[in-house]
Every structure is written in C-alpha cells, then in structure tokens.
Amino acid sequence: xxxxxxxxxxxxxxxxxxxxxxxxxxxxxxxxxxxxxxxxxxxxxxxxxxxxxxxxxxxxxxxxxxxxxxxxxxxxxxxxxxxxxxxxxxxxxxxxxxxxxxxxxxxxxxxxxxxxxxxxxxxxxxxxxxxxxxxxxxxxxxxxxxxxxxxxxxxxxxxxxxxxxxxxxxxxxxxxxxxxxxxxxxxxxxxxxxxxxxxxxxxxxxxxxxxxxxxxxxxxxxxxxxxxxxxxxxxxxxxxxxxxxxxxxxxxxxxxxxxxxxxxxxxxxxxxxxxxxxxxxxxxxxxxxxxxxxxxxxxxxxxxxxxxxxxxxxxxxxxxxxxxxxxxxxxxxxxxxxxxxxxxxxxxxxxxxxxxxxxxxxxxxxxxxxxxxxxxxxxxxxxxxxxxxxxxxxxxxxxxxxxxxxxxxxxxxxxxxxxxxxxxxxxxxxxxxxxxxxxxxxxxxxxxxxxxxxxxxxxxxxxxxxxxxxxxxxxx
Amino acid sequence: xxxxxxxxxxxxxxxxxxxxxxxxxxxxxxxxxxxxxxxxxxxxxxxxxxxxxxxxxxxxxxxxxxxxxxxxxxxxxxxxxxxxxxxxxxxxxxxxxxxx
Numbered sequence: 001x002x003x004x005x006x007x008x009x010x011x012x013x014x015x016x017x018x019x020x021x022x023x024x025x026x027x028x029x030x031x032x033x034x035x036x037x038x039x040x041x042x043x044x045x046x047x048x049x050x051x052x053x054x055x056x057x058x059x060x061x062x063x064x065x066x067x068x069x070x071x072x073x074x075x076x077x078x079x080x081x082x083x084x085x086x087x088x089x090x091x092x093x094x095x096x097x098x099x100x101x102x103x104x105x106x107x108x109x110x111x112x113x114x115x116x117x118x119x120x121x122x123x124x125x126x127x128x129x130x131x132x133x134x135x136x137x138x139x140x141x142x143x144x145x146x147x148x149x150x151x152x153x154x155x156x157x158x159x160x161x162x163x164x165x166x167x168x169x170x171x172x173x174x175x176x177x178x179x180x181x182x183x184x185x186x187x188x189x190x191x192x193x194x195x196x197x198x199x200x201x202x203x204x205x206x207x208x209x210x211x212x213x214x215x216x217x218x219x220x221x222x223x224x225x226x227x228x229x230x231x232x233x234x235x236x237x238x239x240x241x242x243x244x245x246x247x248x249x250x251x252x253x254x255x256x257x258x259x260x261x262x263x264x265x266x267x268x269x270x271x272x273x274x275x276x277x278x279x280x281x282x283x284x285x286x287x288x289x290x291x292x293x294x295x296x297x298x299x300x301x302x303x304x305x306x307x308x309x310x311x312x313x314x315x316x317x318x319x320x321x322x323x324x325x326x327x328x329x330x331x332x333x334x335x336x337x338x339x340x341x342x343x344x345x346x347x348x349x350x351x352x353x354x355x356x357x358x359x360x361x362x363x364x365x366x367x368x369x370x371x372x373x374x375x376x377x378x379x380x381x382x383x384x385x386x387x388x389x390x391x392x393x394x395x396x397x398x399x400x401x402x403x404x405x406x407x408x409x410x411x412x413x414x415x416x417x418x419x420x421x422x423x424x425x426x427x428x429x430x431x432x433x434x435x436x437x438x439x440x441x442x443x444x445x446x447x448x449x450x451x452x453x454x455x456x457x458x459x460x461x462x463x464x465x466x467x468x469x470x471x472x473x474x475x476x
Numbered sequence: 477x478x479x480x481x482x483x484x485x486x487x488x489x490x491x492x493x494x495x496x497x498x499x500x501x502x503x504x505x506x507x508x509x510x511x512x513x514x515x516x517x518x519x520x521x522x523x524x525x526x527x528x529x530x531x532x533x534x535x536x537x538x539x540x541x542x543x544x545x546x547x548x549x550x551x552x553x554x555x556x557x558x559x560x561x562x563x564x565x566x567x568x569x570x571x572x573x574x575x576x
Binding site: 100102103104108109110111112113114116117118119120122123125126144147148 | 566
C-alpha cells in the first residue's frame, strides 16, 4: 500500500529522544512525526526507552506526550520509574504528560459480529488533545492481539492507526515483544517502516549487559553497531560514540608532564593538549607516581583534573605521593582535583565507562588520568574493551581533554604485543621498566611513540626522590 | 445460587451501547440490540447510548476499545459484548440469558 502523502521530505527532521548517546548514534534522534519501533525481549528496557522519550520531551524539549500503556497501570509505572528520577505524577499534574492505561481481558469480552477499534482512536485523540501532545508511546500494542480474536480487523486497524499518527505529525514510539524468528511476535515491523531499534539483554560471565542496535532508519545515516546501554539511577544511557569520524580538533598547545626531564624527552614541551597518552610498565615501576605528577602539573596550571583510581583509595594514594614531594590534597581541597575511586569488579565495563562519562560531563576537566586501564581490561574481551576505549578516547578528544592511561604490563612481556589492541589509539606511549644491573634493580623510562613530536629515542634511568624524579642517561 | 446462573425473572437490565457516530455497524448494533431486548427482556431493560464522538472521555471509564461495545451494567457482574450484535446466540450468551 503506497500513499504519496507519506513520502519523506528531502531532509529528514529529527526529534531528540534526550536519551544519552541515542541521539548521537541516530544523528539527532527519532524521525519527527513518524513512528519508531522499539523491540526486544522481556526486561530489555523497551518501556523505559519509551518513557524516557516522553519524559525528556516534556521536561526538556517542550513537547508534551501521551503514553498508552497496555501493560502496566499508571500507578505501577510511576513507581517503577520513580527510582530513575522520573516524576511521572508531577508531569501528569503539570499537564505535560497523559497516561491512559488500556486493560484488555479477553475473558470478559464476547465477540458478536463486526467491530473496529474506533474506541482506541477516540481515546488517543482525547489524550493528545488534552495535553497538546507531540509525542506518543504505545506500550506495547501487541497486547491487542491477545484481546481480540479477529486478526484481520486488528491488522487493518493497526495500519489505520499508524496512518492516523503520521497525519497528526506525532512522533511515536511503538514497543514490541521480540519474536522467535521475526523482530516482533506480531510482525509489527511490517507496519512501522521508518525506524527500528532492537534492544537486547544478555548475561555473560555473570555480568549482565544490555545492547542497543539501530536495525533500520529510513532516509538517515546511523551507526549500525551494537551499542551497550545501561539503566541506572540516572535513567537510560547508550554508551556514546560522540564522533564516528576522525575529525577531532588538534590543538597546538603543549602540556607539561610535570617531570622536566621527561618534557625534555618530548621535544622540551611535553604532550600536545588533548592527546591520549599510554604509560605502561611492569609492577613497581613508578607508573602511579608519574601519573600523579602529571595530575599535579595540570592542577598547577589551574586545570581541572579527574583522577580515576581503580587500584587504591584516594587517601592511600595521597599519602604515598607525599613521599615523592607531591601534595595532591591541596588540589583536592581547592576543587581542581577530583579523585574518583571504584573497584573494577564492582560493575561491568559499561557501567564503569558510563560513570566516567558522567563525571567528565559533569566536571568538564581538561586533564584526565585513568589508573589503570589494566583493571578495566580484565572486565571484558579484547575486542569489547578496545571498542569501549575507542569510544572513551573519542569522547575525550572531541572535548580536547588530555588523558593519561596507566597500564600494567604482565611481568616479563612489557613489549608492544601486550598492548597491541590499544596502542594504535594512543598518541603517545611512555614505557617504564625495571632492569637488573649490578645486583640492583633500577628503573628505565623511554618514549616509544609521540605523534607529532620529535621525541628522544634514548632510554633513561630514573629515580624517585622526595624532590621528584631524577633522570640519568642509561649506560650501554 | 448466583444471578449469573439464572437471572430472576423480574431482574432489570441496564445496558449501555457505545458507538462512534452513526456508522452502519453502530446502527446495526442498535437495531439488533433493540430486537433482542424486545424479545427476551420486554419491559425490564433500559438502553443508554453513548456516542464517543460526543463524549470521548467516557471511553476510559468502561475501558472501551472496540466499537460498537455493549456493556451490561446491571445485573452485575459487568459484561462486555463487542461487535454489531448480529450473532444473536452469542449476544444471549454474553448477556447470560442463555447458558453456553
């Protein structure tokens, strides 16, 4: 069935969902004035996607909305989402949201001849008019199939409903239960042809992960990968790819490492601002000390810095750093330095990264230290971690944040191979290691790479003293 | 013995017919209903017609989706019958006037 009035205009208008990350991967949001199908298994977060779309619309974009819920009563819904910071009753009271709970119980209904679903249209129209809705969510319309036996009527009415919604320019989210061989049990994808989003919830290695994929988005460029998303007290967020292309700004400005001899190895000026630095080494080589010095230098310049600690507590770290003459407490007290500690095993990889995004978003730091990424690497497979790290780096790059990742090389194999996955993402790579000579272990430092910087290729010995780092040219 | 199994002879029926404008289906439903009532419930029924085009907000109360829908308000329990009521047998079953 084709209808020329349904032909999309040349530039597809989009409506922001307000869901973190989703608007980035869809290039602006859901198709304006058209339906989007959100499908997935039970508990995959379909209702929440719909509700977030409505609540964000009402709260942030001045677009009131209507929720037709076939599954949960208004009160149940309000309770379910209150913990996510959605004040459904408040929005209803303010006339920004209208919730109509449609309850169908086939046992109560006798069918005695021809009918249609005009009642549904009447209710929808009434609701839309009451709040001046621009957004509609039907959750989940498949419940109709359980309530009425005449499938022919249902399908015809479904088609009419979608036409009706489009004619009124309503941006609609229709949720559907995933079928065994089709996207949805009742083949809703046949009716909703503009955009289809698939949600998936699986448990792997005892960690539950949620994934989102744009199956289809007619007339629009969109990311085709599976993106992790999570549901927490901040609502729903799709882990963003803020930039799908390599077009980050490239500042000329340089930032000191805080270690003058290391700056000297880096063309005398340190790293480029906004670059991504890997600091790798075996255990006990002084990675944390170097990282802390780097953070200290950033704070001295008056930059805001976030230090993500995955191995020790902020207090312990501050105490230890005093022994090499670094006082991080002053920066922490003055608000320049934020030390955020979290045990790696506490949540999955996504949750960690999401927490990082949130902190970065909230605090807008100029410098970030992650100490160490090895702890994150242990949480997922190589490909997964690499994808995640790419996203984090992209995110930081678009904001021109300088970031230093420390990484623990497994003993004995501190060479390139152990970082094959992540090294290509890095602009600079500093290697530290312990060497045994003359019955004594001494530390060595070298710059393996530094994009755009004429860096030294020499290996230096270094010592950590209460007055900082002391470098000497390595013998041999 | 419950009313469901054997409505007392003098029991009054309050029936509410939801329609949406004078569509052929709705007109047919009313004609059929009137006939059935006259035949089986003479003098002990009342029919209320609710046109949802005029009173759309009333659709929520009785959870109306399908049109036409006949709701048996009394005697209790409330029962719903959808369609144009052209299948008299099923209407009678729906109204508890005839056992299955």
